[in-house]
Amino acid sequence: MNEEVAEKPVCPIGLPNISADINLEKTRDAHLVVAALIVTVTFAAAITVPGGFKSEEGSDQGTPYLIHEVAFRTFVVTNALAFSLSLSTLFIHFGMLLPLFPKPLGSITSKLFIVDVILGLALVAMGIAFSTTTYIVLKPSLGLATTA
Numbered sequence: 001m002n003e004e005v006a007e008k009p010v011c012p013i014g015l016p017n018i019s020a021d022i023n024l025e026k027t028r029d030a031h032l033v034v035a036a037l038i039v040t041v042t043f044a045a046a047i048t049v050p051g052g053f054k055s056e057e058g059s060d061q062g063t064p065y066l067i068h069e070v071a072f073r074t075f076v077v078t079n080a081l082a083f084s085l086s087l088s089t090l091f092i093h094f095g096m097l098l099p100l101f102p103k104p105l106g107s108i109t110s111k112l113f114i115v116d117v118i119l120g121l122a123l124v125a126m127g128i129a130f131s132t133t134t135y136i137v138l139k140p141s142l143g144l145a146t147t148a
Helices: 018-047 070-093 108-138 142-147
Strands: 003-005 008-010
Touching: 018 070, 018 108, 070 108
Parallel strands: none
Antiparallel strands: 003 008
């Protein structure tokens, strides 16, 4: 219903209702699950690097075999980036990074927007890390490596 003030129509501003709050809670919970999964997967990928580690005695013991490969370095950087970004979304979710944001960004909708952006970047980084890992592992079979 429209009202008039000073002979001009005024539309009332809709207040958030309970269903909007429930949708925000479901979205926040979904973000929490996705961020936790990305942290878990990227952590596991960092520990079990593609190609394995050198086990011979000497100064190179424990270093990855593929450390000089560009694709391996890309994997390490993007995997670490995905881990860091998704971990930061968990920190935002639990309120640990809120003192870094100005007061208007403390609302749940602005936090969800920030989490959306950061989580999207984490997903892109994780996709690049997966692609480079697939390339590294399938490099001996170049036909499969370039189609993956």
